Amino acid sequence: MNKFIKGITYSYNRNIGWQDRTIRTVVGILATAGAIYFLKTNMTASVLLGIFAIAQFGTVLSARCIMCYFAGQCTIGKQEKNSLEAKAIPYENPKK
Numbered sequence: 001m002n003k004f005i006k007g008i009t010y011s012y013n014r015n016i017g018w019q020d021r022t023i024r025t026v027v028g029i030l031a032t033a034g035a036i037y038f039l040k041t042n043m044t045a046s047v048l049l050g051i052f053a054i055a056q057f058g059t060v061l062s063a064r065c066i067m068c069y070f071a072g073q074c075t076i077g078k079q080e081k082n083s084l085e086a087k088a089i090p091y092e093n094p095k096k
Helices: 003-008 018-037 043-062 068-070 078-087
Strands: none
Touching: 003 068, 018 043
16 A cells, blocks of 8 residues: 555554653643633634644554654554564554
8 A cells, every 4th residue: 555545544553652652641731731821812822732732642542643654753662562562463663
């Protein structure tokens, strides 16, 4: 399957590890707090931060990031890869 088509159809495997998900969770929480802070004074900033927060939480929950996919990056560490293989959970291997 064409890499672009595979990327936009979200049919690729996990490609972000637990460290990346932790950072994205913190960034998503900060973006949510910023969206709430700007809610009454700057609606544009509030909406943009809200969309950014939703994107961060979406990547955290799915363990997939389209930007990492197109860049050919996989932030899953060796120990986590072994754990995923033991559970038969597929993950992206950019060296293939």
